[in-house]
Amino acid sequence: MQRHLISAADLTRDDAVLILDTAEEMARVADRPIKKLPTLRGRTVVNLFFEDSTRTRISFEAAEKRLSADVINFTAKGSSVSKGESLKDTAQTLEAMGVDAVVIRHGASGAPYRLATSGWIDAAVINAGDGTHQHPTQALLDAFTMRRRLVGRDEGLGQDLSGRRITLVGDILHSRVARSNVDLLHTLGAEVTLVAPPTLVPVGVESWPCEVSYDLDRTLSKSDAVMLLRVQRERMNAAFFPTEREYSRRYGLDGDRMAKMPEHAIVMHPGPMVRGMEITAEVADSDRCTAIEQVANGVSIRMAVLYLLLGGNEPAATHTRTEEK
Amino acid sequence: MSKILIRGAKVLGGEPQDVLIDGDTIAEVGSGLSAEGAEVVEADGKVLLPGLVDLHTHLREPGREDSETVLTGTRAAASGGYTAVFAMANTFPVADTAGVVEQVYRLGREHGYCDVQPIGAVTVGLEGKKLAELGAMHESAAGVTVFSDDGKCVDDAVIMRRALEYVKAFGGVVAQHAQEPRLTEGAQMNEGVVSAELGLGGWPAVAEESIIARDVLLAEHVGSRVHICHLSTAGSVEIVRWAKSRGIDVTAEVTPHHLLLTDELVRSYNPVYKVNPPLRTERDVLALREALADGTIDIVATDHAPHPHEDKDCEWAAAAMGMVGLETALSVVQRTMVEAGLLDWAGVADRMSRKPAEIGRAQGHGRPVSAGEPANLTLVDTAYRGEVDPAGFASRSRNTPYEGRELPGRVTHTWLRGRATLVDGKLA
Numbered sequence A: 001m002q003r004h005l006i007s008a009a010d011l012t013r014d015d016a017v018l019i020l021d022t023a024e025e026m027a028r029v030a031d032r033p034i035k036k037l038p039t040l041r042g043r044t045v046v047n048l049f050f051e052d053s054t055r056t057r058i059s060f061e062a063a064e065k066r067l068s069a070d071v072i073n074f075t076a077k078g079s080s081v082s083k084g085e086s087l088k089d090t091a092q093t094l095e096a097m098g099v100d101a102v103v104i105r106h107g108a109s110g111a112p113y114r115l116a117t118s119g120w121i122d123a124a125v126i127n128a129g130d131g132t133h134q135h136p137t138q139a140l141l142d143a144f145t146m147r148r149r150l151v152g153r154d155e156g157l158g159q160d161l162s163g164r165r166i167t168l169v170g171d172i173l174h175s176r177v178a179r180s181n182v183d184l185l186h187t188l189g190a191e192v193t194l195v196a197p198p199t200l201v202p203v204g205v206e207s208w209p210c211e212v213s214y215d216l217d218r219t220l221s222k223s224d225a226v227m228l229l230r231v232q233r234e235r236m237n238a239a240f241f242p243t244e245r246e247y248s249r250r251y252g253l254d255g256d257r258m259a260k261m262p263e264h265a266i267v268m269h270p271g272p273m274v275r276g277m278e279i280t281a282e283v284a285d286s287d288r289c290t291a292i293e294q295v296a297n298g299v300s301i302r303m304a305v306l307y308l309l310l311g312g313n314e315p316a317a318t319h320t321r322t323e324e325k
Numbered sequence B: 001m002s003k004i005l006i007r008g009a010k011v012l013g014g015e016p017q018d019v020l021i022d023g024d025t026i027a028e029v030g031s032g033l034s035a036e037g038a039e040v041v042e043a044d045g046k047v048l049l050p051g052l053v054d055l056h057t058h059l060r061e062p063g064r065e066d067s068e069t070v071l072t073g074t075r076a077a078a079s080g081g082y083t084a085v086f087a088m089a090n091t092f093p094v095a096d097t098a099g100v101v102e103q104v105y106r107l108g109r110e111h112g113y114c115d116v117q118p119i120g121a122v123t124v125g126l127e128g129k130k131l132a133e134l135g136a137m138h139e140s141a142a143g144v145t146v147f148s149d150d151g152k153c154v155d156d157a158v159i160m161r162r163a164l165e166y167v168k169a170f171g172g173v174v175a176q177h178a179q180e181p182r183l184t185e186g187a188q189m190n191e192g193v194v195s196a197e198l199g200l201g202g203w204p205a206v207a208e209e210s211i212i213a214r215d216v217l218l219a220e221h222v223g224s225r226v227h228i229c230h231l232s233t234a235g236s237v238e239i240v241r242w243a244k245s246r247g248i249d250v251t252a253e254v255t256p257h258h259l260l261l262t263d264e265l266v267r268s269y270n271p272v273y274k275v276n277p278p279l280r281t282e283r284d285v286l287a288l289r290e291a292l293a294d295g296t297i298d299i300v301a302t303d304h305a306p307h308p309h310e311d312k313d314c315e316w317a318a319a320a321m322g323m324v325g326l327e328t329a330l331s332v333v334q335r336t337m338v339e340a341g342l343l344d345w346a347g348v349a350d351r352m353s354r355k356p357a358e359i360g361r362a363q364g365h366g367r368p369v370s371a372g373e374p375a376n377l378t379l380v381d382t383a384y385r386g387e388v389d390p391a392g393f394a395s396r397s398r399n400t401p402y403e404g405r406e407l408p409g410r411v412t413h414t415w416l417r418g419r420a421t422l423v424d425g426k427l428a
Helices: A013-030 A054-066 A087-096 A111-117 A136-151 A176-187 A216-220 A233-238 A244-251 A255-259 A291-309 B070-079 B098-111 B134-139 B157-170 B193-198 B205-222 B234-245 B256-260 B263-268 B282-294 B329-338 B345-360
Strands: A044-049 A070-075 A101-106 A124-130 A165-169 A191-195 A211-213 A225-228 A266-268 B003-011 B016-022 B025-030 B038-042 B047-050 B052-057 B082-087 B115-118 B173-176 B226-228 B250-254 B377-387 B406-416 B419-423
Touching: A013 A054, A013 A136, A013 A176, A013 A291, A044 A054, A044 A087, A054 A070, A054 A101, A054 A124, A054 A291, A070 A087, A087 A101, A087 A111, A101 A111, A111 A124, A124 A136, A124 A291, A136 A176, A136 A225, A136 A266, A136 A291, A165 A176, A165 A216, A176 A191, A191 A216, A211 A216, A216 A255, A233 A244, B003 B377, B047 B345, B052 B070, B052 B329, B052 B345, B070 B082, B070 B098, B070 B406, B070 B419, B082 B345, B082 B377, B082 B406, B098 B115, B098 B134, B134 B157, B157 B173, B157 B205, B173 B205, B193 B263, B205 B226, B205 B234, B234 B250, B234 B282, B250 B282, B250 B345, B256 B282, B256 B329, B282 B329, B329 B345, B329 B377, B329 B406
Parallel strands: A044 A070, A044 A101, A101 A124, A165 A191, A165 A225, A191 A211, A225 A266, B003 B038, B003 B047, B052 B082, B082 B115, B173 B226, B226 B250
Antiparallel strands: B003 B016, B016 B025, B047 B377, B377 B406, B406 B419
């Protein structure tokens, strides 16, 4: 494992499988009456959120607390960031307070990479979503969900997703979830197809390890999992598509379309869902939709990542933060 | 009057010769010239070029003296072998009146490191709506002949047409920053394979090419000349080549960084590589080099764009666009053009001195190295190899993409009208 988790593309197949397997162990903790491990006792993790994301922040916070870490939550709003303080100064200020890991969500693509590579701080950096670039823990929890559902909880241990056919539908262009998933699913041996109107597919997608289709109906019968990505309503103001109704007709998943999927196939959504846009209530509330499971799995995955990255076995006393300088 | 004898210099890269400067003029060029009464500079086979001329420099004064001033910028210019620079208009206040251009012009003359020829804004406040007083700027002491809203595109076709027409009255030229604004909203880097992966907003080649295509057609229609700033794509090269073949009066510049660097560097998310227009692909770089060699692209211009450290020491999206370039331009051209066998030193003199002076009508610059000509000269140690160290820059800013990179060549002497501005690599 590397010291930071910045991009799903940085993970090898074995790294990724190790994280998924570790997450299964972590999930068992959640089944216990006392959902807590002492692993990160005495370690401090800051959740550095420059972008609103209650879901992701809470998921990380739950994971950190279950590992007994001390947690600091920092949100940009109402902080000195809104008064013009730079990312560098904010990060250095927090590190001066003694932080072992920084979980960062930032609106600018590459901000976590800068934080990890510019020599500004020594702490481990975990990307919790940067701009339209990457969201690696989301991809990991998605892969975890797929492996559980398509391979099996116990049968899946040590396994990847070889030969599974995964379809991602929606706003690929602006989606860090899509980028992370394409990278990770490819590493895990899955076959990925992206489905979107051509306006929402990035120029340059031809270099990605996946197929691209503009026709949802033709991909459904060949999918083991269909992941719907949120489509923001404001996109239609920039002429990405004509109207919400038309988007929904061509690319939304409703009951009829779901019926075309193989029986074992699942419907996934990273949330928050826009019901009536990319997904109908009927599909969202069906047994095949894993949206809620994905949230639960997110905590297990983030526990696994923190555990593996922070070297949970290492006693806090021997940990010196300046060792790499 | 003081005399200087430059002994054994390869004039434009030719056989070693002696060059005698008397006062502000080249008195004689030949072999075995007498050193009597003259200070001798042993050239030892260094290459002597006419003083370089940069048609595209941001000196930042007035308004952003924290990043550069006329003094620091012209010292950087002298260090890089330049004897004349054209100062872009996007200052605060904007150089859209006779008052501002005269101030910049006067500062350049007072400091004496390099002639500063101000560029006037095409439109008031660079807003693209109303023509600035182009005639007044031309008639001012600054004698402005080049007009540009650089940093912004004159995107309104009617305003562009009128500007092209209007400056004909006094031999002016409009230098267009070709960037279709709607196609580049939120643009952060070249749109392509790398931007798709990095999740950075794309700046598509077509946003540059469509404006160039429109403007060469406008120039043809109204019989004006037009200059294209910092051309950066293979497609733009094709359009300019086509326009020239039709006899359209178009000239174009390329920056050193677009001759050397590609968008692969953006993978580092290091904003030192953030520039407008953005770094393009390898294919574009090769097309630009070829076009500079065959004359489709007329000149090299630095687009020297100083920024304070804090504007680059941050995340990519928050960073300013631009790179300093005056002190590394000649080295990059040596690497990309001379060492690649695409251009000889006479060709370099043409692309970096004669032709830019001609486009900007810079009097006394870009002249041949021969008797009777103004002594604006640059001596280059072409055998030198060294890593770029921004700590040694004369510029107030350090935002160079070449830090730690080995580049060939070093300017050792620069003379502006016979007065040394750079001696043995040190500012005089």
